[in-house]
Amino acid sequence: MQDKILIVDDEKNILDVLAYSLKREGYMIDTACAGKEALRKIDSFNPHILILDLMLPEINGYDVCKKLTDKNIGIIMLTAKSDIIDKLLGLELGADDYLTKPFDIREVIARVKSLSRRLNKNINEEKNIISIKNFILNLSERTVIIDNKSIELTSIEFDLLYLLLSNPNIVYSRNQLLDLVWKTDYFGGTRTVDTHIQRIRKKLGIHYQSLIQTVHGTGYRGVIKLNENRD
Numbered sequence: 001m002q003d004k005i006l007i008v009d010d011e012k013n014i015l016d017v018l019a020y021s022l023k024r025e026g027y028m029i030d031t032a033c034a035g036k037e038a039l040r041k042i043d044s045f046n047p048h049i050l051i052l053d054l055m056l057p058e059i060n061g062y063d064v065c066k067k068l069t070d071k072n073i074g075i076i077m078l079t080a081k082s083d084i085i086d087k088l089l090g091l092e093l094g095a096d097d098y099l100t101k102p103f104d105i106r107e108v109i110a111r112v113k114s115l116s117r118r119l120n121k122n123i124n125e126e127k128n129i130i131s132i133k134n135f136i137l138n139l140s141e142r143t144v145i146i147d148n149k150s151i152e153l154t155s156i157e158f159d160l161l162y163l164l165l166s167n168p169n170i171v172y173s174r175n176q177l178l179d180l181v182w183k184t185d186y187f188g189g190t191r192t193v194d195t196h197i198q199r200i201r202k203k204l205g206i207h208y209q210s211l212i213q214t215v216h217g218t219g220y221r222g223v224i225k226l227n228e229n230r231d
Contacts, residue, residue, distance in 0.1 A: 035059025
């Protein structure tokens with residue numbers, strides 16, 4: 001799957017250099033030059049990785065990070081500040097990595113690739129296995145194991161769960177899910193999608209039901225990172 005990267009910086013020359021270089025590496029790119037614009041594009045573009053400058057107009061990078069605690073996005077902070085306190089604060093707020101300006105574009109690319117590998121390490125496409133802590137989904141065997149116990153899913157429930165988790169962060173409308181999972185015209189309406197999602201969440205239990213997130217007004221998306229505030 002092609003990673004999507006949102007680059008946020010108020011310096012146009014930096015946006016242009018990063019966007020051009022990362023597009024050449026095969027990434028899908030969008031840009032923003034202010035904090036509020038970044039938050040809007042996070043909701044619409046659904047990036048996998050965020051390259052985020054700290055000193056931004058309207059809302060600074062620290063406050064942007066605070067608003068992303070419930071999203072499964074890898075964050076690389078990019079700033080002119082080199083003080084260790086600033087770095088530690090960024091990491092404590094959820095950043096995965098930190099780069100100080102001026103930067104070497106080759107290092108940025110290397111850091112992006114490294115973060116991408118870490119974010120996607122839970123999906124083993126060769127073996128069709130998705131592993132998240134004590135959760136294991138095996139496509140070949142069509143099984144779901146949680147805490148060494150088999151979870152009984154119907155065929156539709158399994159296909160729906162696999163679609164969402166094998167394409168993390170992608171938002172699917174109810175109609176899209178009907179087309180992709182049911183694969184035929186379904187006359188029961190989109191409400192059946194909500195019903196199946198509720199059943200899957202119940203079977204996943206309190207510790208893993210957050211792997212399926214509701215996107216209000218749109219549909220659903222899967223994530224491969226458990227909420228940090230869980231027990």
